Amino acid sequence: MKEKIKIVVVGNCQARPLAKILESLNPRIDVTTTAIVHLLKNENFEEYQPAFDEADLIVSQLVFDSYPCEFVRTSVLKERYGKKVLSIVNLYFTGYTPDWFYIRIPGKGPLKGPMGDYHNRTIFDAWQSGxxxxxxxxxxxxxxxxxxxxxxxxxxxxxxxEREEIVDVKITDVIDKYQTKKRLFFTFNHPSMFLIRRYAKRILAAANISEKWKLFPARDREALDQFVPLANPATGLPDGDFTTFKGVEYFFKDDFVAIRNKRKEYNASELVSCFYDIYETLDSTLNLSGKGN
Structure with missing residues (x-):
């Protein structure tokens, strides 16, 4: 049996589904670790160093020098491991959901709701203006x-x-080609498995690693579709099979909001009602209206 091709993937929430797809493209590929950058600190390097040292290929989303965890910075990886590092972009596209954003509360983190950490700017502004x-x-x-x-x-x-100009493997042309034909992003930072698979294929081509199906191409189960707002109606981009806002159940806990891992779909009126409920309930403690207490 031929030796395994050892790969390490460095990145955000997209790293694990990318690793899964890379392994499906060639049975010799073994993703030995996925380094999720926002979970790591400098003291974790000793834990990850053996996998980095032994890897035949390190696939790294672009991590800038300002990032606090030094060993996952792209420049550090390239200096340490040279040509076996391939840099890629973080797949991020606001075209479908330009009106969605985070509300971060100092000391508490992101304010949650029926769409997880995501809030709708139109709903929030409408609530603020009565x-x-x-x-x-x-x-x-x-x-x-x-x-x-x-x-x-x-x-x-x-x-x-622009961000893609400084990485090794490109992908924007695929987004440009397919964005009006199918739903490529569920939220601005959660791409579909179709797009991740296309990127994985390009990564292997750039690394001169062939694709070898076992028998039939793997069917990808979506990994990042827990929250799916309808596409903004002005962008002309498709919703795919979605006719409602796909989210989760939420509840109030300790003067904040928590979510259950129980999926729930909302029509527009139901979604607005939920967000209004959250903002009105917490306004007295968080001053969401901006009017003071």
Whole structure:
């Protein structure tokens, strides 16, 4: 039996599904570890060093020199391991969901809700300005109201192209080709397995590693689709098979919000009602309205 091709993947939440797909493309590939950068500190290096040292290939999402964990910085990896490091971009595209964002509370982290850490700017602004649930619901589904986002797909793709200029393996042309044909991103930082598979193929080609199917191509089960807002109606991008906002159940806990790993789908009115409930319940302690207490 031929020796295994040892690969290490360094990155964010996209690293594990990428590792899974890389292994499915060639039975000789063994992803020996996935280094999830936001979970790591400098003192973790000794734990990961053997896998890095023994790897035939290190696939690393671009990590800048300002990142606090030094050993996963792309420049450090390239200096230490040379040509066996292939840099890639973090797949990030706001074209489908330009109106979604995080609300970070100092000392508490991201404010959660029916869509996990994600909040809708249109809903939040409508609540702050005293609009009704009905009006906010109409706004998030209105192509006319959302015209300010019409250029977001091209703008976001341009930004990704700029970041892509300094990595080894490109992918924006695939996003450009397929973005209007299928749902490539569920949220701005959660791509579909179709896109991750396309990137994995390019990574192997760049590393001169052949694809060798066992019998049939693997069927990918989506790994990053826990939260799926409907695509913004002004962008012209597809929803795929989704007709509701796909999220989870939430509950109030210790003057904050927690979520259950129990999936739940919401229509526009139900989603707005949930967010209004959260903002109104917590406004007195978090001052979400910005009006003081």
């Amino acid at each position: 609009k009704s649930i009905s009006e906010a619901s109409s706004r998030i589904l209105s192509e006319e109201y959302n015209q300010k986002y019409v250029s977001e797909p091209s703008h976001s793709l341009d930004l990704l192209r």
